[in-house]
Amino acid sequence: MRLPSPIQLEQVQQRLDDCLALVQEQLKFTPPRPLLTFTQRGRIAGTARLQANEIRLNPVLLRDNLHEFLEEVIPHELCHLLVWQLHGRGTKARPVRPHGAQWKQLMWEVFGLKGSACHRMDVSKVQGRQFNYQCRCGPVKLSVRRHNRVQQGVTYICRHCRQSLQAA
Structure with missing residues (x-):
């Protein structure tokens, strides 16, 4: 795994610091600084490990999409950690959802972002077989993991036509 350039790493660290300063200014809350790692794999840009207070970023996608990481991914993942720190799991009657109301509110109030659960980056470099x-509906591509599950007897259903997928 090749890490992003030292300049990119510095920019990511600086953006995290800037985001934390915005949180402190807007919410009058000083969150603990999360650990920033570059171990995320696959098509996912980043993940927030709530209990570990860690943000994992995908180094391959980061190298090619620095602007999107600085503008969207870092605030996105930081908001997950903040929701956890401020609200926990919620209650049984009102659970806290990963991209729910509390997360959306923080994204908008602190960073001025609408926030989306998914990114739109080109994942061709990180997409497996x-x-x-x-x-x-037509042809559908399945990942190795899903293909192997089909081989073990799992059936996948098309989201659009509701028909079970068959090997082509």
């Missing part, structure tokens, strides 16, 4: 399947 895919297998062709078919439904009424």
